[in-house]
Amino acid sequence: MRVHFIAIGGSAMHNLALALHHKGFAVSGSDDAIFEPSKSRLQNYELLPVEMGWFPDKITSDLDAVILGMHAKIDNPELVKAQEIGLKIYSYPEFLYEQSKEKTRVVIGGSHGKTTITSMILHVLHYHSRTVDYMIGAQLPGLETMVHLTDENDFILLEGDEYLSSPIDRRPKFHLYQPNIALISGIAWDHVNVFPTYENYVEQFETFAESISRGGILVYNEDDAEVKRIAEAAQAPTRKHSYTLPEYSIENGETLLNTPDGPMPISVFGEHNLSNLAGAKWICQHMSIDEDDFYEAIAGFEGAAKRLEKIGETAINIAYKDFAHSPSKVKATTDAVKNQYPNKRLVACLELHTYSSLNAEFIKGYKGALDAAEDAVVFYSPEAVAIKQLETITKEQIASAFDREDLIIYTDPTEFKSYLENTTFNDTVLLLMSSGNYGGLDFSKIQDLL
Template structure:
């Protein structure tokens, strides 16, 4: 099969391209810009475009399918040519469904936790040499690629993102997978540029639950009131299986999970991650892994990339970076670090970087999100606000939103860096939360600061 990717350089897109090439497909692609690590990975497999840009002449009748990435625009020259020729055009999730329609589809949905839960499931499967197809949104230890597709595996595990499918398909990705086995971890308003009201956002999860194949199942976090309402109100003829956070203790910076066989030391920590673990356990059991085997494997799980990732540690200090940027994620992550390091001063630094977090109306959702930190710092770039064409966000609006009198706010990257590097981190835990890099912060320098 000959497949062409429009916007091949994206994180998800280039991984799908690699997976198809590994499956024996003929893969080509285009993009107007490709960054690392996508560039090197595509180059190593011989499918990096020779030149950047859009080339309609690449599109011809010999192409069996075109995969259209979100980075492309609806008037993309290659897309227009493909439409003119009547070629089959897939969004990323449509193509994944096409590849998995004869498999048992396991889809992990939720505003938060889905990458970690998907990663936990894959870690357990890998540990026990159970081969499954998958798509996950983070690089995992022991896995070469973030997408794997075969003709032979029975199961495919898909991270179910609620963001849009493509420039010409405005449906959320997870509406297209039609799961046999599903999980819903939590609902907390996000992506306000696409879902302008809370009710509109919640509706996407109702549709997801109703999209589960009849006779299938939904494993859901019963501690989230909105999840509970959405799942229990669904008239879909599926099994509804609730889960909750298991018992655990924290002792001298080590988290111990209560199991039928006694206390089990685990690498991940924080109530939200223990809740994620409970969901992952039930899904693994649906996939044929018994409880004892799950616990044996999960004890060695260190976490997904950029999710509470330890970047430096000394005898008296530790530093983590986390992808957390939405209010619920920021609150859960900050609480987790404080619980794990209760005898240390927790310094939490949040970068407001996404469209939602830089929206003046949405800012109030951050109320209390940093309360668990001993020292709370917020960084945002007025330039990023300009680029996203949003209304100006003021120092005062941020201070009012978090409702914390001692909140430290920086808008200049150098000022933030000078603050960070002037601190004494003895007996402290540093938490850096961002989907960006604080205007150019070198995380290797942070490692030297701690070490």
């Protein structure tokens, strides 16, 4: 099968391209810019475009499919050519569904936690040598790609993103998968550039719950009132299983999970991660992993990349980075780190980087999000606001939104880096929360600052 990717360099797109190449497809692609690690990974398999740009001549009638990435515009010349000659054009999630419609589809949805839950499930399955197809939003240790597709595996595990499918398909990705087994972890308003009201955002999860295939199963977090309401009202699933925060304790900076065989030390911590673990356990049981086998495997799970990932440690100091950007996740992550290390000083640094977090109305939701930290820092780039064509945000607006008089605010990457370099870390936890990199911060150098 011959497939062509329009915007092949994206994180999700290049991983799908690699997965199809490994499956034996003839893969080609274009993009106007490709960055690392996508560039090297495509180059390793001779899939990197020879030159950057869009070339309608690449779109020919002998292509079986064109896969369109979100990065492309609706007037993209390759897309226009594909439409003109009548080629089948798929969005990323549409093509994943086509590759998995004969399999049992397990889809993990939620505003937060979905990458961690999917990672936990994959960790447990691989620990017990259970092979499945998958698509996940983070690179996991031991896995070459974030997408794996075969003809023989019975299950496919999909991280269900609620963002739009493509420039010409404005449906949320997770509406297209039609899961046999689904999970909803939690709901907190996000993607305000696409879903302008909270009600509109919640509606996408209601639709997701009703997209479950006939005879399907819905696993849901009953600690989240909105999720519980949606799950209880859903008509599509035949069976519903709720989960809640499991019992645990913290001793000397180590989290102990209560199990039928007694307290068990685990590497992840924080109530949001423990809730994720409870959801992952239910899904694994529906994939024929019993409870004892789940606990045996999960004890060795150390987390997904950028999800409370330890990036530095000395005898007295520790540094973590986390993908947290929405108000609820920032608060949950900050609280989790403080609860884990109650006797250490916590320096919490948040970069406002996404469309939502740079929205003047949305930032009001951050009130109290960093209160657990002794030192709270917010970084944002006025240039990023301008590039995203958003209304200008002032330092005064941010200070008012967080409602914290001692909040430190930086807009210059050099000044923020100097702050880190000149801070004396003494019995301290440094927490860096962002979906970006603070204007060019090298996370590999953080160890040197501790």
